[in-house]
Amino acid sequence: MTVTGYQPQPSTYAVTNPEVRLRFAPSPTGYLHVGGARTALFNWLYARHLGGTFVLRIEDTDVARSTEESVQAILDGMTWLGLNWDEGPGVGGPYGPYFQMQRLDTYETAAKQLLNSGHAYHCFCSKEELESMREAATAKGEAFSYPGRCRNLVPDIVQKYIDEGRKPVIRFQVPTTGETVLDDLVHGPITFRNDQLDDFVIVKADGVPTYNFAVVIDDALMKISHVLRGDDHVSNTPKQILIYQALGYALPRFGHIPMILGSDRARLSKRHGATSVMAYEEAGYLSDGFVNYLSRLGWGHGDQELFTRQELIDFFDIPAINKTAAVFDSVKLDWVNSQWLKLTPAEELARLLRPRLLKRGWLDASKPDGGKSDAWLAALVDLTKERTKTLEEMADYAKFFFDVELAYDAESVQKFLTAETRPILEGLIDAFSAETDWTAARIEGIFKDLATKMGLKAGGVIQPARVALAGSKVSPGMYETAELMGKELVLKRLRHALTLI
RNA sequence: GCCCCCAUGGUCUAUCGGUUAGGACACCACUCUUUCAAGGUGGUAGGGCGGGUUCGACUCCCGCUGGGGGUACCA
Numbered sequence: 001m002t003v004t005g006y007q008p009q010p011s012t013y014a015v016t017n018p019e020v021r022l023r024f025a026p027s028p029t030g031y032l033h034v035g036g037a038r039t040a041l042f043n044w045l046y047a048r049h050l051g052g053t054f055v056l057r058i059e060d061t062d063v064a065r066s067t068e069e070s071v072q073a074i075l076d077g078m079t080w081l082g083l084n085w086d087e088g089p090g091v092g093g094p095y096g097p098y099f100q101m102q103r104l105d106t107y108e109t110a111a112k113q114l115l116n117s118g119h120a121y122h123c124f125c126s127k128e129e130l131e132s133m134r135e136a137a138t139a140k141g142e143a144f145s146y147p148g149r150c151r152n153l154v155p156d157i158v159q160k161y162i163d164e165g166r167k168p169v170i171r172f173q174v175p176t177t178g179e180t181v182l183d184d185l186v187h188g189p190i191t192f193r194n195d196q197l198d199d200f201v202i203v204k205a206d207g208v209p210t211y212n213f214a215v216v217i218d219d220a221l222m223k224i225s226h227v228l229r230g231d232d233h234v235s236n237t238p239k240q241i242l243i244y245q246a247l248g249y250a251l252p253r254f255g256h257i258p259m260i261l262g263s264d265r266a267r268l269s270k271r272h273g274a275t276s277v278m279a280y281e282e283a284g285y286l287s288d289g290f291v292n293y294l295s296r297l298g299w300g301h302g303d304q305e306l307f308t309r310q311e312l313i314d315f316f317d318i319p320a321i322n323k324t325a326a327v328f329d330s331v332k333l334d335w336v337n338s339q340w341l342k343l344t345p346a347e348e349l350a351r352l353l354r355p356r357l358l359k360r361g362w363l364d365a366s367k368p369d370g371g372k373s374d375a376w377l378a379a380l381v382d383l384t385k386e387r388t389k390t391l392e393e394m395a396d397y398a399k400f401f402f403d404v405e406l407a408y409d410a411e412s413v414q415k416f417l418t419a420e421t422r423p424i425l426e427g428l429i430d431a432f433s434a435e436t437d438w439t440a441a442r443i444e445g446i447f448k449d450l451a452t453k454m455g456l457k458a459g460g461v462i463q464p465a466r467v468a469l470a471g472s473k474v475s476p477g478m479y480e481t482a483e484l485m486g487k488e489l490v491l492k493r494l495r496h497a498l499t500l501i
Numbered sequence: 502g503c504c505c506c507c508a509u510g511g512u513c514u515a516u517c518g519g520u521u522a523g524g525a526c527a528c529c530a531c532u533c534u535u536u537c538a539a540g541g542u543g544g545u546a547g548g549g550c551g552g553g554u555u556c557g558a559c560u561c562c563c564g565c566u567g568g569g570g571g572u573a574c575c576a
Contacts, residue, residue, distance in 0.1 A: 027576045062575055127574060134573095143503050143572080169574050187506070196504055196572095204574040211576045235505055235571040258507080258569095265568060293513095296525090300514050303524040322514080325569060329512050332526045342539085386539040447535085462535040474537045 020052025028070035031276040032077030045316040056088030077277040107209040119246040122168035123150040170203035180238040185255030192238040220249040284392030289340035297326040338389040350377035356395040362402040383476040409472035421464040440479040468497030
């Protein structure tokens with residue numbers, strides 16, 4: 001599997017601590033999801049915090065489910081999040097290749113070593129046999145574990161079976177006594193009895209290594225110093241430690257971070273809404289905002305809620321990682337994102353908003369700038385960013401600033417576009433038509449003069465105008481709104497409003 | 502079933518034996534106001550239960566309960 005479309009972004013983070021190496025090792029069986037993104041983020045943050053190296057490795061040993069599109073989707077997600085990698089797809093590195101399916105010879109060598117040292121053995125039990133044994137055990141209410149039937153096959157028999165064309169798996173021979181201790185960075189020591197562990201498969205019948213095997217070989221050979229991964233891997237870790245020991249590899253430090261749950265406290269899944277990171281990009285969340293929110297799931301720094309990337313890097317530390325699973329709260333995400341909408345320069349937001357407006361057909365596609373300058377868009381952003389939570393909301397909200405057909409809110413029309421307000425709209429049309437200095441200040445003057453003349457409060461004039469211009473009772477400040485809409489569109493809308501009365 | 506992890510308001514969290522248990526989101530009220538927001542002020546709401554240890558437990562220990570994870574030739 002290779003990547004074609006990815007343009008690597010050079011890391012701007014200097015490696016000052018070469019001993020520190022962290023990695024994110026997703027399996028390309030789907031898009032980058034929220035949980036994976038948080039794991040990637042924590043690894044990235046810790047690597048950057050320590051001045052270490054961040055490695056991206058693709059674990060594509062599930063041949064049936066892995067796809068190139070998924071690889072690309074993961075790289076896209078990582079790139080959007082700004083989690084650049086120092087080694088991995090597109091950038092290479094001294095310990096490559098970084099796709100497991102390109103490292104099969106490495107695993108084969110390690111498997112042979114284990115076979116020779118008596119730590120592993122060939123197993124000829126078929127999947128079907130195992131399955132029926134498992135079912136029988138379950139039916140009797142007993143726990144199934146591999147009985148070790150092939151453990152003591154003599155070499156001659158093994159050779160005979162292989163010569164017959166039977167395809168064995170290779171199992172790791174787990175010690176039947178003693179215990180294996182995982183000294184976890186976030187949980188502290190966790191002890192597992194070895195006799196609770198099955199003789200698990202390390203190489204499948206097709207010669208492809210299983211996760212528990214490949215991950216150890218790669219982490220060891222890639223000199224990974226810290227393995228930060230989800231809590232769901234805790235029970236895999238003793239198996240992996242046993243492999244490290246059998247191969248004589250030094251152990252990395254393990255840290256298991258809490259899982260992210262849905263609102264019902266079940267593992268986050270599709271039915272909880274979007275789980276793909278890129279779906280959040282599409283929905284108009286800011287990379288900074290999303291990363292900020294993700295960082296606070298299972299980690300905290302005092303009372304602080306908002307963090308820049310640099311602050312995250314500076315403050316991130318293992319002791320501050322929580323042990324408890326966190327519920328993904330899209331409402332809080334919205335708040336964090338709305339804060340980032342305010343923190344992000346308008347020019348930057350304008351750049352991100354432009355394609356969304358273009359997609360809606362609200363920009364003039366025949367003109368290179370869509371008929372709206374960057375400055376105009378930045379001004380639009382300034383008027384809307386405190387009223388919306390995402391870029392998509394902002395784009396939708398801004399519709400009436402464009403010369404497109406509006407869906408007028410019936411209730412607003414009924415209340416504010418009436419025979420009584422007709423003179424107001426007409427007065428506005430007259431005054432605006434004569435106005436050559438189209439500024440918010442002048443527009444305010446016109447509104448105030450008209451209100452005085454008609455014996456109304458400013459609001460009495462503004463609300464009908466708002467409905468006429470925006471199509472509803474809701475808009476940013478009337479004067480700034482009218483200014484940004486431009487005289488031509490304002491007059492057009494006012495005249496159209498007269499027809500709605 | 503067995504193994505493992507976890508336990509502060511609805512949610513994210515602070516606290517690392519002595520606090521009126523702090524902050525944030527959400528919610529409610531008030532305020533500001535040309536609408537809507539944003540902002541400001543105030544408020545509702547929390548240590549699962551039972552035992553210990555201690556002068557003193559949210560904090561340490563044990564049990565229970567509850568939640569989560571694992572138990573694949575998936576990762």
